[in-house]
Every structure is written in C-alpha cells, then in structure tokens.
Amino acid sequence: MIRVLALIIAVLPALALAVDLSKSQRAEIEARIKPYSQSCAVGDDSCSGVAAEPEVAIARSGEEVYNGACMACHSTGAAGAPMLGDADAWASRMTKGMEALYASGVNGVAGTGMIARGGCADCSDEEIYAAVDYMVSNGE
Ligand code: HEC
Numbered sequence: 001m002i003r004v005l006a007l008i009i010a011v012l013p014a015l016a017l018a019v020d021l022s023k024s025q026r027a028e029i030e031a032r033i034k035p036y037s038q039s040c041a042v043g044d045d046s047c048s049g050v051a052a053e054p055e056v057a058i059a060r061s062g063e064e065v066y067n068g069a070c071m072a073c074h075s076t077g078a079a080g081a082p083m084l085g086d087a088d089a090w091a092s093r094m095t096k097g098m099e100a101l102y103a104s105g106v107n108g109v110a111g112t113g114m115i116a117r118g119g120c121a122d123c124s125d126e127e128i129y130a131a132v133d134y135m136v137s138n139g140e
Helices: 002-020 023-032 062-074 087-094 098-107 125-136
Strands: none
Touching: 062 125, 087 098, 087 125, 098 125
16 A cells, blocks of 8 residues: 555656646647658658748849849939930840840949949849840830
8 A cells, every 4th residue: 555655656746747738848749759750851842731941032033133133223324324215225235145245234344333243142143134134125
C-alpha cells in the first residue's frame, strides 16, 4: 500500500505538468517531434498543403520598372534624357540597334546623366530590357 501511495505521489507532478500544457504548447511539441518525412522545408513544393516560396521574385513589367526607376528623367527630359512618347528621339537612338540600347540601360551612358540601370540597383538585366522595350515602344 505504501508503495502504491509512493508511486502515485511520484507520478502526480508529472500528470499535473501534462495537464498544464496549453493547446498551442501541445501543437508546438507535436510539430517538433513529427517524423522528418512529414516535415516541410521552405521551398519544398512536394509538401502537400504548404505553399512553396517562389525561388525568384516575379519580374516587374517594363512599365513598372519605368514608373519606379526611369520616369524621373525620361518623363521630364532631365539632363537631355530621351522622353517617353518622343518617337523621333527614340527612332534616332534605335538606329544603333536594340542590343546597344539594352546595354546603355544596364551599363549607363558614360559621361551623361544616364547612370547604370537608371539607378535601379535591384533591377535584373531582363527588367531593364523590359523597361527599354517599354520606352522604345512609347509606352505601349
Ligand atoms: C538620372 C536620370 C536618368 C534616369 C533615372 C534614367 N535615365 Fe536613361 N537616360 C538619361 C539620359 C540623360 C540619357 C541620354 C544619354 C545620352 O546623352 O545619350 C538617357 C538615355 C537612355 C537610353 C538611350 C541610351 C542610348 O544608348 O542612346 C536608354 C535605353 C535609357 N536611358 C534607359 C533607361 C532606363 C531603362 C532607365 C530606368 C531603369 C533609365 N534610363 C533611367 C537619364 C536617366
């Protein structure tokens, strides 16, 4: 009898602890001790029900890049920038070929106000090309 009592006394605090766990604590612990095969790593799209993180940010359109980075100069003609909608200005620049214009967009034009990437440090090459396309086609 004493042994049984001793056992109950020994087990009671553990029982009390188990009862004390809140729902969220339980969920947390269950998630932590879940078998590895049921765990999801970020970006692992084989996990059902868990949205995978996209690997690369979705590219901005030429119009978005233009509005964000190029408009300041190319809508005002600041420092002699060819303006959006000025078909003549762009037609004469296009005589050097689109590759040259893309290169100017990415590298800038030395000695002018046209800085590399129009100052958009986080723009990819493709986003700059899209912005150049947008300007060359006069915003269409
Ligand atoms: C700080 C002002 C400024 C910003 C911002 C700017 N540009 Fe320019 N851009 C210029 C100027 C000035 C020129 C004219 C340079 C010259 O004299 O050939 C120019 C010219 C260009 C040309 C023609 C270059 C050539 O070889 O004829 C392209 C293409 C161009 N910019 C693309 C862009 C793009 C794309 C952006 C935005 C991502 C941008 N620019 C942002 C000032 C700017």
